[in-house]
Amino acid sequence: MSDQIQTLPKVTIHFAGDSGDGIQLAGSQFTNTTALAGNDLSTFPDFPAEIRAPMGTVAGVSGFQINFGSEAIETPGGRPDVLVAMNAAAYRKNIGSLKSGGVVVLDTAGFDKRNLKLAGYGPEESPLAQKPDHLQFYEIDVTKLNREALSDLDLGRKERDRSRNLFVLGFLYFLYHRPLQPTLDFLRDKFESQPVVWEANKRSLRAGHHYGDTIEALTRYRIEKAELPPGEYRNVTGNVALSLGLLAASVRSGRSLFYAGYPITPASDILHELSRHKNYGAQTFQAEDEIAAITAAIGASFGGQLAVTATSGPGMALKTEGLGLALMLELPLVVVNVQRGGPSTGLPTKTEQSDLQQALYGRNGESPLPVLAASSPADCFQTAFEAARIALEHMTPVILLSDGYLANGSEPWRFPSTEQLNPIQPPLAANAPHDKTPYRPYQRDERLVREWALPGQAGLEHRVGGLEKEVETGHVSYHPENHETMVRLRAQKVQKVAHDYPATQLVQGSKDDKLLIVGWGHTLGAIKVAVRRMREKGHPVAQLHLKHIWPPAQDLPALLQSFPQILVPELNDGQLIHLLRDRFLVAAQGLNKIQGRPFLADEIEDEALKMLSND
């Protein structure tokens, strides 16, 4: 054993292979083990839209990136330090982005003639003979070694090859000093009922680990525990955190959850997650289409439940009329848009922030409603809880914006206890005495919120509908002044949601800085890294990140106007920036990227420094 041990503050590993190679499983197991080892981390899976894209081709490459370390980790990392390539296509797609001095772990069996051709290499090209010399290579015949490890098991060749990903995972666990036990536990839970498959998976994982032990002159790495704030942690993806936020809101409001959805990438995992928790009285309804999903949710809301529907861009377009109805009825409803690249079907598995204006303005008539955005996978929990609170307490539909990056990405989450979550108090109507006065369903309290009277409550019988209503009585009214009054009442009701917000706080920096970077949604991490670096070098840069996009916080205008320069990075062609310029008359500048890929911190830093030097 001639191992050298090197301690690193953080590492970014990119797993890549065919979409049938088990890349996502290897990535998520490495993540789970790393979280339990006490590192801070952030992950980002990147897979093709096709279930099994053509084998061996670049189009069929599935990727999973994890950034982990002993220091604070804000993003899944930019250029990786380590590339795991299960075949030539995975290598070809990713080799160019590796950091100088990086490490490549590859399965040589995936570089035979056929695979090279499928990956698009010419007959004379031999990538392994022309390796970049600044990289360190582990060329392992994983397929052969793995088959040998499983030779006495009653399995066909295909079944044997299926656990190649675990061989590689075992090797990485060796390189990075990770324990095997969490993955062994996972394999037991998953394959207990299929003893031979379970055995094969265990053996592959151990064989990969032993392989690391037997090869010589290997550098191993140690990544110390991160200094996270004290508390209890778990790892969580955005879609799971969002689902848990909805369930928590159901428990804390005493309203059963009704979730209606139509399968759509990348929102479907919310439906999958919630359908596992029916013991909470949570009903999940897989509707015939997006329109039925939102209108069934409206029906459930009329019936007194915490009604939620989730979708992605094209589905959101279909829900527009339903949103208008919920707004007109003034019933609570949470509509989640897990954004993806658009327009139309767009880029189903890639991330983008291009549905903000749709959320703010995409309805007929004057129809403002609260819009919130989650900023990290774990933050999806708090944002979902907050969206449900606003919907229930203010009797309004609320749009919650997530996106593909948050939905599938993961990070450690310091989860709250039940008591740390404030109770939610919807304005339920008291049972009425039996008298002759008809119930007035559109009477409002001081927050302009109407009561929630539920079918089944005697004496409160009333009719609601999409036609304009008379103030207080809710009767159909076409009266000109009444219409204007009602439009303004509905808008003011939404404005008053901002009275609940805490004071706006900068993420970094102070009002004395020169440049403010304003973000929303998943860009929080990349902007944080960029601003931290600039501040360490002494640049006067501050960071603000918006969770409540509509209505805006009341202290927001003064805060924005106190900065001479404002930069708004968005993964779109400029959407929040229009709102800021329009509402607050600030001369903000945009930084826009529309590639279905998140920002790199460098891109934000470069732009900010340019602005500071031009001043």
Add this chain to the structure above:
Amino acid sequence: MTETPPTTYKAKDFSSDQEVKWCPGCGDYSILSQMQKVLPELGIARENIVFVSGIGCSSRFPYYMNTYGMHSIHGRAPAVATGLKMANPDLSIWVITGDGDGLSIGGNHLAHLLRRNVDVNVLLFNNEIYGLTKGQYSPTSEQGKYTKSSPLGSLDHPFNPLSFALGSDASFVARTLDRDPTHLREVLQAAEQHRGTSFVEVYQNCNVFNDGAFQIFTDKKQKAAHTLSLLPGEPLVFDEGRKGLKINGLKPEIVDLAEGNSLNDLWIHDPEDPTKAYLLSRLFGEDEPRALGLIYQEERFTYEQAAQNQLEKAREVIGPPDLDSLLRGKHSWTVS
């Protein structure tokens, strides 16, 4: 939930304080009036009744009922009703729709409501025309109809609403008329008593844009020859006992009872036979009698009950809610 003694209701207790604004002479008035008469007989507390509608003339119905109600958006009432019934299975829910709302813009939702068998009642007011938008042909209008939007005659082949419902696996299918109050009340009662989605097509005269569309089925002199009243276990006779229907293999055959055909040879109505129900729904031609009454009924589990059963089962298998353990998940660690 508060219970009001239902026996004390009169028809006027179900009439809201809103002025009814259908055109004078509209068939909708009759349906509204029969509904208000039937409800006191059903023994359901008023607060447990909800009318849900889409868009169109018929869809104004909920505003005129002193119950809970929702005038929703075009075609989507079946989905609204599904969510509401799942939220509160104790409610008696009535979906009021029309031929345009239910079969054109909302055809998808109607089909799915029927196959799921949510325990709600659907009344499809069929006037074979678009009334609220002032007279365009509808999905049940006859081919070649001259309207504002079809000055050269409409091209569309019409829907047969009963065949549509049977094709969607509806568990209760019936047809009635606005002009026969007694029959209408009987069908409404049977619909409410059925567990599962009850689909009721109501022939409804639009005296402004499509007057007389169903005249041969309602006119005193003509109706006997053109309608077939269905009674379970009874032979299919019409035209005041002069004619009957035999079944020849899978082919209905109109026979003259005066010409030596016996009642014993006739088709006996069995509303539990889906094949024969379909054949009855296909009596759609000009020289065939139109079937009225209960065409088909079957007992099948209801969607909302199955959903409730899953909730109960989950509580048994997974255990009672425990938010703290749910948030902690399977793998957590402590940083101190």
